[in-house]
Amino acid sequence: MRNVVPILTVVCTLLVIWYAAAVWLNAPWAYNKAERAGIELNFADLVSDTWSQDKPKLPAPHQVGAEIWKTTGEMVLNGRGFSKRSLIYHSWVTFSATALGFLLGTGLGIALAIGIVYNRTMDMSVMPWVIASQTIPILAIAPMIIVVLNAVGISGLLPKAMISMYLSFFPVVVGMVKGLRSPAPMQLDQMRTWSATPAQTFWRLRLPSSMPYLFASLKIGMAASLVGAIVGELPTGAVAGLGARLLAGSYYGQTIQIWSALIMAATLAAILVGLIGVLQRITLKRMGMA
């Protein structure tokens, strides 16, 4: 509970800045309208106009809030919570790609890390490629992944998940290589004095030692997965998902729609990363490492 006051203070400050910025950015259009109508704007009129435009440069927080409510809670109350106009539906679409991509990325990342730690050839050769893969802008490669996979008959969820995987395996590789190498030389010597097999050393020493590193990586990987899924929806003419909402919003100048999709994406990311945090706390506590 100690955290409540500082958090509220930050939130309030952000809201104040946001409202002020809305006035500032939307004022030219308000003046423009007033000039054409031949009326003089006083300050109160100006503020109320800038906070209630249809297509503002920067929508005010309450406009975004109202839009989010209209496309989530209100639709649920009307029993249409999963209709194609609902943000819950779009979040679900994006979430499924994120989750699948995250699982694939985590699997690939751990597999590569094990290869790098146990195989000298992979140790010398894989890492540069892993790093190179991340220097390619995802926006450039995403459409190609979609097109290529589509050409071989794979469409729907998997191509988006592949893009998520492409972004999320990297932190897992880096974290797990470090984690699997984290046991002290003494601990490895000890395993040797017991004539432990490599598999026993892996399951009983290296893997448990790597857990704190794995969870730190998973948090980054999850956020990267979400970015990947959204990016995967952008260039593909996808009709569903938060990325599609963002794109549609920008086509039609629907800034309120863009911002509400953004806030939904941020909320989704916070929930997913928070879930990993809970999982981390439970696991490490049970392992006596937290």
Add this chain to the structure above:
Amino acid sequence: MTDETVISAKDLSLTFQTNDGPVHALKDVTLDVRKGDFVSFIGPSGCGKTTFLRCMADLEHPTGGTITVNGVSPEEARKSRAYGYVFQAAGLYPWRTIGGNIRMPLEIMGYAKAEQDQRVARVLELVDLAGFEKKFPWQLSGGMQQRASIARALSFDADILLMDEPFGALDEIVRDHLNEQLLSLWDRTDKTICFVTHSIPEAVYLSTKIVVMSPRPGRITDVIESPLPRERPLDIRDTPEFIEIAHRVRDGLRAGYGDAI
């Protein structure tokens, strides 16, 4: 006590190649350890005492000479689980309970579950930690952790116990107590113990044989067969015999330094 030789090193040498040229960690070391001996290795840092112990455990590979453990190569001895090794730090796994830690080598060696339970209970008794099986390492003091680590090394009934400064990080009072316990444990189990230390009183108090080593190159300068009886109360350290051996050890250490400088 029998005269059976358990560990035998002959002209053992180990040279590390470093960027500053070769380092002679061990040079022409010859030593026999008999069954039931309690042998202490003492010397300043860099004298090769830990390296020697690691050679016995097949954790280092000598570059010259021969060494046998139980009559076979250290590698075979390691694979047949001939020795338990206690490291400088307790090295308990934080994610396992004390019982789970002691169980670790037993799991690796494939003992049946019931046998594991029985052995864990027995060695915990042996090091006076009965009742702590379900505790996690962080709930125990440093001395208790080190005892748990000794219990772990004892759990699979190896005849040889190799100990690398096991009490080095503990305070004097705890150390005295553990020394006493270690002696009584050695007395009850009839194990052969090789014990690395840099404390003269500890070496003299514990050992039947004290090996004094000196650095650059690492070698043995003196081997002292202790005339002290097997039964040793703590106040034996005030007797003239004890003080005389301690003197001889100190002289050996000084001589080693003398010609190294």
